Amino acid sequence: MASTPFVDRASWEDAARLMAIYGTNAGFEAAALANRSRDIGNVRHFCRWRQIERLIVSLSRQTTEGSRH
Known part of the structure; x- marks a missing residue:
């Protein structure tokens, strides 16, 4: 299961x-x-831009992985 990257508000x-x-x-x-x-x-x-890249990929997915609360 892929994890959501940890980013701060500016990265979002x-x-x-x-x-x-x-x-x-x-x-x-x-x-x-x-x-x-x-x-x-x-x-x-x-490292910051790599995390942002992972975040964009995560946000672009059409399906969810795991449960979202």
């Missing part, structure tokens, strides 16, 4: 913004931002 807002702008390609944009951060040596932002 960034995920929503990317989804509004890029639609179904939002996850790819988050991955590109993560790669860009990694390339310049910013590990903190790399």
Whole structure:
């Protein structure tokens, strides 16, 4: 069972913004931002954008995994 990524409010807002702008390609944009951060040596932002990418994937699923309360 996949777990929901832990993110703060700003990450939720960034995920929503990317989804509004890029639609179904939002996850790819988050991955590109993560790669860009990694390339310049910013590990903190790399990890943050990877979590946002996972969040976008989780939000984009058509089915739920496990119970939601």
